Amino acid sequence: MRRNFIFTILTFGDAFVSFGSTASIYPRPRTEIPESTLTAACSKAKQRLGDARVNTRPIQTPELVQQNWSQACWKVPYCIILPSTAEEVSESLKIIKSFRVPFAIRAGGHSPNPEWSSIDGGGILLDLQQINVVTVAGDGSSVSVGAGARWGSVYDALESKNRAVIGARDRSVGVGGSILGGGYHHLSNQFALAADNVKNFEVVLSNGTIANANVKQNSDLFWALKGGGPNFGVVTRYDLYALPVSTIWAQINVYAPAQVPALIIAFDDWQVNGPVSDVKGNADLIISLDFAVLILVYSEPVSKPSKIFDPFFALEPIATALPAANLTLKQLSDIVESASSTAPARHDYRAFSSLVDTELTLEMYDFWLKQANDARDATGITQSFVLQHVSRNLIGVGEQRGGNALSLPDKSQQWWTTIVDWESAKDDAVARSVAIGTTSQWQKRAVERGVDVPVLFMNDASRDQNPLASYGRESLQRLRAVSQRYDEAQIFQHLQRGGFKLSKA
Ligand SMILES: Cc1cc2nc3c(=O)[nH]c(=O)nc-3n(C[C@H](O)[C@H](O)[C@H](O)COP(=O)(O)OP(=O)(O)OC[C@H]3O[C@@H](n4cnc5c(N)ncnc54)[C@H](O)[C@@H]3O)c2cc1C
Ligand SMILES: *[C@@H]1O[C@H](CO)[C@@H](O)[C@H](O)[C@H]1NC(C)=O
Ligand SMILES: *[C@@H]1O[C@H](CO)[C@@H](O)[C@H](O)[C@H]1NC(C)=O
Ligand SMILES: CC(=O)N[C@H]1CO[C@H](CO)[C@@H](O)[C@@H]1O
Numbered sequence: 001m002r003r004n005f006i007f008t009i010l011t012f013g014d015a016f017v018s019f020g021s022t023a024s025i026y027p028r029p030r031t032e033i034p035e036s037t038l039t040a041a042c043s044k045a046k047q048r049l050g051d052a053r054v055n056t057r058p059i060q061t062p063e064l065v066q067q068n069w070s071q072a073c074w075k076v077p078y079c080i081i082l083p084s085t086a087e088e089v090s091e092s093l094k095i096i097k098s099f100r101v102p103f104a105i106r107a108g109g110h111s112p113n114p115e116w117s118s119i120d121g122g123g124i125l126l127d128l129q130q131i132n133v134v135t136v137a138g139d140g141s142s143v144s145v146g147a148g149a150r151w152g153s154v155y156d157a158l159e160s161k162n163r164a165v166i167g168a169r170d171r172s173v174g175v176g177g178s179i180l181g182g183g184y185h186h187l188s189n190q191f192a193l194a195a196d197n198v199k200n201f202e203v204v205l206s207n208g209t210i211a212n213a214n215v216k217q218n219s220d221l222f223w224a225l226k227g228g229g230p231n232f233g234v235v236t237r238y239d240l241y242a243l244p245v246s247t248i249w250a251q252i253n254v255y256a257p258a259q260v261p262a263l264i265i266a267f268d269d270w271q272v273n274g275p276v277s278d279v280k281g282n283a284d285l286i287i288s289l290d291f292a293v294l295i296l297v298y299s300e301p302v303s304k305p306s307k308i309f310d311p312f313f314a315l316e317p318i319a320t321a322l323p324a325a326n327l328t329l330k331q332l333s334d335i336v337e338s339a340s341s342t343a344p345a346r347h348d349y350r351a352f353s354s355l356v357d358t359e360l361t362l363e364m365y366d367f368w369l370k371q372a373n374d375a376r377d378a379t380g381i382t383q384s385f386v387l388q389h390v391s392r393n394l395i396g397v398g399e400q401r402g403g404n405a406l407s408l409p410d411k412s413q414q415w416w417t418t419i420v421d422w423e424s425a426k427d428d429a430v431a432r433s434v435a436i437g438t439t440s441q442w443q444k445r446a447v448e449r450g451v452d453v454p455v456l457f458m459n460d461a462s463r464d465q466n467p468l469a470s471y472g473r474e475s476l477q478r479l480r481a482v483s484q485r486y487d488e489a490q491i492f493q494h495l496q497r498g499g500f501k502l503s504k505a
Helices: 002-011 035-049 086-099 151-159 175-180 219-225 257-277 307-313 329-337 358-379 392-400 425-449 473-486
Strands: 079-081 103-106 124-127 134-136 142-146 198-204 210-213 234-241 247-255 281-287 292-298 319-328 346-354 385-390 413-422
Touching: 035 079, 035 086, 035 124, 086 124, 086 198, 086 210, 086 234, 134 151, 142 151, 151 175, 151 329, 175 234, 198 219, 210 219, 219 473, 247 257, 247 329, 257 281, 257 292, 257 307, 257 358, 257 385, 257 392, 281 307, 292 307, 319 329, 346 425, 358 385, 358 413, 358 425, 413 425
Parallel strands: 079 124, 103 124
Antiparallel strands: 134 142, 142 234, 198 210, 198 234, 247 292, 247 319, 281 292, 281 385, 346 413, 385 413
8 A cells, every 4th residue: 555655656647537528628729820731731741651640630539649747738739740760750840841830749748848748739749659669789788769768668678688778767758858858867876867878869850851969970969969958859769878787776765754854864964975985876865745755776786785875774764665675777667667646637847956955955845845735735736845966976977978968067966856746727826836936945045055056957847947048158058059050940949839948048
């Protein structure tokens, strides 16, 4: 029971409802262009790609429309193009460009930001789910992944080869979006972000050219795609370094709400002392309103937990969700994913970064907790307070790989996030208000205490946040130059409806 409940919180639910009254779920489309243009563009796509690749009656295929993590993103596009190759993506972009139709790109659909990977009847959805092949290189040193794959299939393919990759902690998260936003993983403090582990991007540019971006070819584009979001092209394949990591060690403990302050103190003790003495260990802290979950991971099997975890072992957990074990990364991701809720739900997340400052984190936890409890009492909204450590080693390894668009300051830091879950659209404003209030107060207090870090993690950022601008002026200027160079027609700025776009940064 408890285990189920815990993992429901960890994975925050996969939304699914049967297709009932459509009117209430789907808002009316915005009409920016004449319907005849949309009809013509979708017909052209059918003609060029074949009937099987274009769905012109998405209202009748809820399984395609609702293939998003958050119900707030269930929108019925005018048609859905489902390309299966980079060539078909190229054809699709040419059509989108020539008819000037609004569009959205979807990989795993895990962004909770409406219109980032969804679009209403005023546009076309480019759904990459059929581009999902995972191929491990003969020598095991790399793995090529279709942009529409989910991380779980990558872990599955690598397990028997005794290899791992830096991906996302949940199996169901899409490879496509999470790498473009950076990508934080259990092993990131040792091996850096998912984006830092890309060897080559295959990307379709707005003029239809299929290009490669790596250290040698289009190296400015290579840098920009690492954290720069959906601004430069449609990535069709990621060639990733496969790490020589097979069996790891992990333990998952559960603590009572009353233990949270002590847990935060222990977490900060580890943040300050752990990674500098041993980067193989990592801790994730997920604090919900009813309990807190601590995930400890070490990147190789050990008979005894590493000493860096000692601050945690001074606390007695109320339950052990996963007793200390040697297991594969695939097995760990299965456990993290194992019992997600099937209730339909709306979700949001939000990002905030700072230096490690225990006193301030405790203050902000109190600030958040009171409001989060009040919101739950009033409307049933649940939310969490999550801390992710970013070590100097993570930043340094990223630099060695050529750097990335985040341009992180060379300081040990923490990336806070929250996951907010609620049922009804009428509660949207209340549901988001606690996280919005918490981040703005934290920002104010962090500046006062001199512990602010400007960078906002795109993969945790909400629609009104501005991760691209948070990377700093220099990075932003470089990103804009890359966008001008590779997307001359600027379709990713003007025709792409949502997303963290340079034109809005
Ligand atoms: C349950 C859950 C767990 C998570 N865990 C982690 C985690 O451990 N680590 C982490 O870093 N993040 C995590 N995230 C955040 C996640 O990485 C982001 O939500 C990411 O955007 C999801 O990628 P996607 O492909 O599933 O999403 P999508 O919603 O399909 O895409 C996100 C954005 O990227 C664009 N995009 C997607 N694919 C392409 C492409 N091939 N070319 C161009 N643009 C593209 C989309 O248009 C959209 O703007 C988690 C999210 C959830 C919901
Ligand atoms: C994990 O692996 C280590 C090193 O091989 C071994 O000593 C230990 O007994 C293993 N632990 C478990 C629980 O199997
Ligand atoms: C498409 O744009 C890229 C990047 O600017 C350029 O290198 C390529 O030659 C262009 N292709 C065509 C067919 O114009
Ligand atoms: C309706 C639908 O396809 N829902 C999917 C939403 O995404 C999750 C993965 O996060 C799938 O498991 C669901 O099937």
